[in-house]
Amino acid sequence: MHTDKRSDWTHEHAFDPHSAAAERGTQRVMWITAATMVIEITAGWWFNSMALLADGWHMSSHAVAIGLSAMAYAMARRYAKDPRFAFGTWKIEVLGGFASAIFLIGVAALMVFGSVERIFSPQPIRYQEAVVIAVLGLAVNIVCAVILGQAEHHDHGHGHAPAHGHADHHDLNLKAAYVHVLADAATSILAIVALVGGWFYGWSWLDPVMGIVGAVLVAVWAKGLIVQTGTVLLDREMDHAVVDEIRQAVETGPGADQTRITDLHVWRVGNQVYSCALTVVTHDASLTPTDIRQRLAVHEEIVHSTIEIHLCPDPEPALVER
Structure with a gap:
């Protein structure tokens, strides 16, 4: 009887091991971000702070984007052995990072629009209450950054080691989630600066100005992430x-x-x-x-x-x- 030995000459195409730590980390951060988003948007509306509202809506987009990152990990894991993916499912994770970067660009545009509107139509702000919520948002961002940082450290400890002096390639999907958290933290810091300046010195103009500064910072980070993920998705690697x-x-x-x-x-x-x-x-x-x-x-x-x-x-x- 003839025995089919083709299995001796074939191999799986799951070249990059799935990161369980990164998936768990993004899931935790997604739920933490979503809960904080609700608090900040409600407080920003109630206390009439553009910086706080910008931080809250900014965080809402991050909750969606980080959710996309978590979903990308889940899909990559689910289809890891699907033969229809000729070179494995790793690029699902990269696509999740690219989508997150696009969300960041949208958030930056909304932040600019809202801030400019407040410059021309200033409204009174309840500074003391707003500062408390902004500090809470910053604390949450720090916790989320620690969670994702631990997940990244776990990946580096168990993944491929960079060979022959090559620069270490980060998990772009995890990096996208991390950039969202950093952008949130930066926006929270700017919101605190704006609120304190308005509270103690009466600089009401600082609130929308900081919103614009935050938008520029977010856009710069988003551009870098788009370039990195786009390079992989388009297979532009011949200069490596x-x-x-x-x-x-x-x-x-x-x-x-x-x-x-x-x-x-x-x-x-x-x-x-x-x-x-x-x-x-x-x-x-x-x-x-x-x-x-x-x-x-x-x-x-x-x-x-x-x-x-x-x-x-x-x-x-x-x-x-x-």
């Missing part, structure tokens, strides 16, 4: 150091003067792991894909490779000379 390392590994060593990479594609399939597809032209008739993989094995961050070899029987100067 690992690309040169692949070329060096393949085109150096025994028979290097007879072998050149003529086509190379590299993309990330996890926080610190990569896949590559390459075409090699060689005069060495004995060269096999297994030989190429052995040369690449020194770089542990390359977890999947597709190799095509073309034999060039007639020596060409382009292959002999660099």
Whole structure:
């Protein structure tokens, strides 16, 4: 009876292990943020503080965005072994980070709109009560930052180690949640400054101005996150150091003067792991894909490779000379 041995030659495509600590951390932060959001929006409306309302609505968007991050982890875990995902489900998490960054841009725009409106239509503010709520919001943000920081530390302790001097790649989905918390904390600090300035010095204009300053800060952080997540989602990785390392590994060593990479594609399939597809032209008739993989094995961050070899029987100067 014939026995199907294909399983001996196949492997799973879940290249990046799911982070249970990050998922738990984002879930906790989501519920804490949602509860604080309700308190701040209610208090901001009651005490008539634009800075406090901005902080509350800002936090509401963070509750949704952090919820998206938690959902991304859950979906990545649920579909981790689904063969329809050719290179695993890690990019679901990256997509969650990208969506969170878009939310941040929307929040920044709303903060500017609300603050400008208050500049032209100032209203009385009950400073003392508003300061108390703003301090509460800042305390909550600090707690949330600690929770996410512990989750990130747990990931670094159990994930892939950066190889060959590469910069450490953070969990972009967790980073998105962390940026939301930091943006909340910054907005809370600005709200406190504005309220104290108005309370003690009568600077009522400081409240909406701080709202605009906070919006600019949030927009800058959002832009950075969009660039990072967008780079991964669009597979714009060909300027990464690992690309040169692949070329060096393949085109150096025994028979290097007879072998050149003529086509190379590299993309990330996890926080610190990569896949590559390459075409090699060689005069060495004995060269096999297994030989190429052995040369690449020194770089542990390359977890999947597709190799095509073309034999060039007639020596060409382009292959002999660099």
